[in-house]
Amino acid sequence: MAPTLQDVSFLLGLPVVGEAVGPRVVPPGWMDDLQARFAAVDRHPGLGPVLPHPTAARGPSKRWLMQFQVSHSIAYE
Amino acid sequence: MNNIIYNYVYLSIYHFLQPGMLADEADEYSVSRSLEAYLLWLLGNIMFCNGHGNTVDKILLVYARAIADAQAEEEVPSWSWGAAVLSCTYHALCDACMKTEANGMITGCPLLLQLWAYERIAVGRPRVSLAPYEDALYVDDHDDTWPTMGTIWMRPHSVRFFYFYSGFFSSSMHYITSSYILQRSWAPSQTRRSYPEFIRELDQLQPDDVVWEPYSAEAIVARAPRGLSSWCGANPGLWLTTAALVYDIYVEPHCPDRVMRQFGLRQRFPLPAPLHRVPRQDHG
Numbered sequence: 540m541a542p543t544l545q546d547v548s549f550l551l552g553l554p555v556v557g558e559a560v561g562p563r564v565v566p567p568g569w570m571d572d573l574q575a576r577f578a579a580v581d582r583h584p585g586l587g588p589v590l591p592h593p594t595a596a597r598g599p600s601k602r603w604l605m606q607f608q609v610s611h612s613i614a615y616e
Numbered sequence: 617m618n619n620i621i622y623n624y625v626y627l628s629i630y631h632f633l634q635p636g637m638l639a640d641e642a643d644e645y646s647v648s649r650s651l652e653a654y655l656l657w658l659l660g661n662i663m664f665c666n667g668h669g670n671t672v673d674k675i676l677l678v679y680a681r682a683i684a685d686a687q688a689e690e691e692v693p694s695w696s697w698g699a700a701v702l703s704c705t706y707h708a709l710c711d712a713c714m715k716t717e718a719n720g721m722i723t724g725c726p727l728l729l730q731l732w733a734y735e736r737i738a739v740g741r742p743r744v745s746l747a748p749y750e751d752a753l754y755v756d757d758h759d760d761t762w763p764t765m766g767t768i769w770m771r772p773h774s775v776r777f778f779y780f781y782s783g784f785f786s787s788s789m790h791y792i793t794s795s796y797i798l799q800r801s802w803a804p805s806q807t808r809r810s811y812p813e814f815i816r817e818l819d820q821l822q823p824d825d826v827v828w829e830p831y832s833a834e835a836i837v838a839r840a841p842r843g844l845s846s847w848c849g850a851n852p853g854l855w856l857t858t859a860a861l862v863y864d865i866y867v868e869p870h871c872p873d874r875v876m877r878q879f880g881l882r883q884r885f886p887l888p889a890p891l892h893r894v895p896r897q898d899h900g
Contacts, residue, residue, distance in 0.1 A: 540736070540874065541871055541874050541875055542728060542729065542732040543875055543878065544698060544702060544857070545872075545879075546731075547699075547702050548698060548848055548849060548855075549764060549830075549844070549848045549849060550765050551701070551731070551766060552766075552847035552848050553847065554847065554851075555696055555850070556851050557693070557694035558694065558696065559695075559696060559700070559862035560697065560699075560700035560862060560864070563675045565674040565677060569674060573677065580638070580646045580649045581638060583639050584639060586637055596671050597668055597674070598666075598668070598672045599656055599672045601660065601661065601670055601672060604653045604656055604657060604672070605657075606653075607637055607650050607654075
């Protein structure tokens with residue numbers, strides 16, 4: 540047995556048509572680009588400066604991204 | 617050209633989710649970046665888990681940014697996220713069954729794998745209410761935000777709890793992923809000695825213990841009398857395709873011929889996959 544496109548469609552509701560999510564060329568400077576792009580984000584003043592991205596990471600750091608997370612509770616406050 | 621992620625998450629973030637770490641009067645650029653960060657989390661933590669644990673696949677930067685920077689729904693290319701998740705999970709399964717280290721983990725989309733198994737066999741199922749979907753799950757008139765078949769396994773236990781979340785998570789996928797973090801209830805044998813217990817139960821499975829056609833019309837009506845998300849069951853002409861499934865450098869054959877009973881057809885001996893596995897080193 541194996542999961543199929545029908546399972547993906549019914550269980551997750553994801554589209555099974557469209558362009559392939561194929562390989563993409565990521566520029567070597569992706570980390571600097573990412574930090575530069577997020578530097579101008581207008582964060583809450585009490586949060587302090589954005590921490591630098593870990594330099595040895597092989598991809599965007601999850602912990603670093605959490606500095607821009609959406610909050611699930613704030614709308615109910 | 618609908619794109620689920622754009623359609624749901626983008627709208628959710630503007631209307632329901634609050635970019636919690638942003639200043640009160642943050643500009644649109646800041647909100648778009650919060651969306652980009654959220655998409656990277658959704659893609660990297662739920663849909664395309666990798667073996668690194670603490671980072672997201674680099675190529676997802678390209679996709680998340682394209683969605684976050686789009687000014688209109690029509691600008692977002694319609695990507696086959698479903699095929700990509702399946703491809704990544706097929707690859708993960710091939711990879712996982714070869715692992716020998718004690719701390720080996722399964723990558724891809726473990727959520728899909730769990731929901732897929734829950735639908736078919738009782739082994740390892742969480743305890744959930746099997747009552748039909750309540751009206752509270754239909755917070756929006758747009759049927760693309762309605763629950764999926766998988767929602768039943770993620771439905772919070774109390775309606776009050778659901779209301780707490782419903783305001784923010786209007787989309788079905790979004791709803792599933794958000795409630796993924798909720799604590800599920802398990803039978804005692806699942807929390808203690810689960811591995812030997814599951815193996816024993818799997819060994820004892822009989823053909824009658826398996827739900828072979830979980831998406832029959834009767835099953836859908838019983839679970840969702842008001843209907844499912846319009847994404848569920850869309851493009852049925854593709855379910856029996858043997859086309860390649862692509863995520864990044866992973867190219868996997870779709871093998872519906874191995875699960876013909878799921879489609880109400882007779883199961884024959886599986887044929888060799890139409891697309892032979894390409895050794896990893898040949899991907900360059």
